[in-house]
Amino acid sequence: MSAPVSYRRGDAGMPRDLVPEYRSTVLRAPQQPRIEIPHTLTETTGPSGCWDRLMGKAAADLTAQHRGEPIGQRIVVSGRVLDEDGRPVPDTVMEIWQANAAGRYIHAKDSWDAPLDPNFTGAGRIVTDADGRYRFTTIRPGAYPWGNHKNAWRPAHIHLSLLGPAFATRLVTQMYFPDDPLIEIDPIANAIPMPYRQRMVSRFDIATTQPNRALGYLFDVVLKGREQTPFEEDGHD
Amino acid sequence: MTDVTATLEGRNAAPRQDNQxxxxxxxxxxxxxxxxxxxxxxxxxxxxxxxxSDLGARPELFGEAHYVLNLSAPTGTPRGEAIELVGTVRDAEGAPVADAMIEIWQANAEGRYRSEDDARDDAAIDPHFVGFGRSSTSDEGAYRFRTIMPGRVPGPDGTLQAPHIAVSVFARGVLNRLATRVYFAGSEGLDTDAVLAQVPEERRGTLLARSEKEGVWTLDIALGGPDETVFFDL
Incomplete structure (x- = not known):
C-alpha cells in the first residue's frame, strides 16, 4: 500500500487562538503550542458517500421549510468548494446556519428581544456537485448585539461548516456581506489579519441574482490542498 | 507652501478585495x-x-418545529466491541464548557476507514458503521458517544498505530477547530505509536481514556490550565 498523501498546514490567513479582544478566547484558547503530527490514514480520510444517512437529505431552500414565507430580503448564496490548487471538491457536505432577518437566532439561549420568525429556522445543508458547486436560497441575516463589550454588534453573517475529503480538511467559518461597516470593528472577523479577512466577504453578483426573486451573492470556500499531486499514469484505466 | 493636491491625481481608488x-x-x-x-x-x-438512541443533539434548545436536522435510521449492528466514550470539556479555569461540540472520526473494528481515500483491500468496510459522530456538550460540559472500539490502522513507515479516535473540538471562543486524539489506556501499540511519539511523555496522559467500568471509557478535555489536552497542528 502506498503512503497517504499529506494535506498542507494552515496558511497565513488562519486566526490566532488567543484574541483578547474576543473575550471568550481568553479561557478557551489553548496555551501550549499545537504539536505537529504526521498525516496518517486517520487524517487523510473522511466519511464519503453516506451523507444522507449521516445528516439527512439536502435542505437547500431555507425559505421553504415552513408553512409561510419568512420575512426579510431573499438571497441566493452560491459558489464552489475548491482545494488550494483550484480543483473542485465534489460530493462534500456543506451545512449552514444563521440568524433571521432581524438578527435573532431560533435558539433558547439567544436572549436578544428582536422578533423570532415562525417561518424561518435558518439551518440548511447541501452536497456539492461534480464541479464542487453549491447553491442555497435563504434570507439575508440581520446584525445583532452581543455581550463582548459595550455596544458590540456582530456583522451580518452566515455560519458554514464543511468536512471536505479528510479529517485534515475540516472547516467551520463565517461568510460576511460586502459593504458592511461592522466587519471592521468585529473582533471575530478581526481575528483574521488583512488582507486574508477579505476572503470571508462575499461578492454581490447580478448574474446570480434572480429577477423579481432574490439577490445573489458569490462565495467560494477553499479547503486545504494536498502536499503533492498523487501520481497518475497516462492511459491507465 | 506645499500644494497638498499635487499627489492626488496619481492616486487610485483602493481596490476592494473580497472572496472572489x-x-x-x-x-x-x-x-x-x-x-x-x-x-x-x-x-x-x-x-x-x-x-x-437520540444521543448527541440538544433539541430542548429550540422549538420542535425547527428541528430540520436528520433522524438517524440505524441499518444494523456494527461488528466489534460496543463502548461508550464520555468526558467533560473544561476551560483554563476548570469551568465546564456548556456550548462545545465534539466530533469524532474513527476506523471500524477491523481498522478500516469508510472513506474513498482508504483503498486497502486487507480490511473490510462494515456496512453498518460509518465512524463519524457529533455530540453537543450538556450544561455540565459533558459529551457522550456510543461507538465501537476501533481496530489498529497503519501509521508511517510500515508501523501500526495504537487504536485511536480522532477528535475535533468546536466552541464559542475557539477560533480554530481543536484537533486531538483519544487513545485507550492499556491497549496494544501505545509505546510504538508514531503520533503519540510526537507528544512529550508527561503530556501523553491527556490523550489516554481510562476505563473504570466495563465498556465505558472516560477522557476529559481541558482547553487550557495545568492539564491542558494536547492539540495537534494538522
Missing part, C-alpha cells in the same frame, strides 16, 4: 462555531455510532 479576488485565493480562514449551532449541526443520534 484571484489575488486573495487561498484557504478560507477558520471562524468560531459560536454558541447557537445546536439547531444546525448536532443531529439526534449523531453521537450514537451504534445507532440505537
Amino acid at each position: 479576488d484571484p489575488d486573495l485565493f487561498g484557504q478560507t480562514p477558520s471562524q468560531t462555531v459560536g454558541p447557537f449551532f445546536h439547531y444546525g449541526l448536532p443531529w439526534k443520534g449523531g453521537a450514537d455510532l451504534v445507532g440505537k
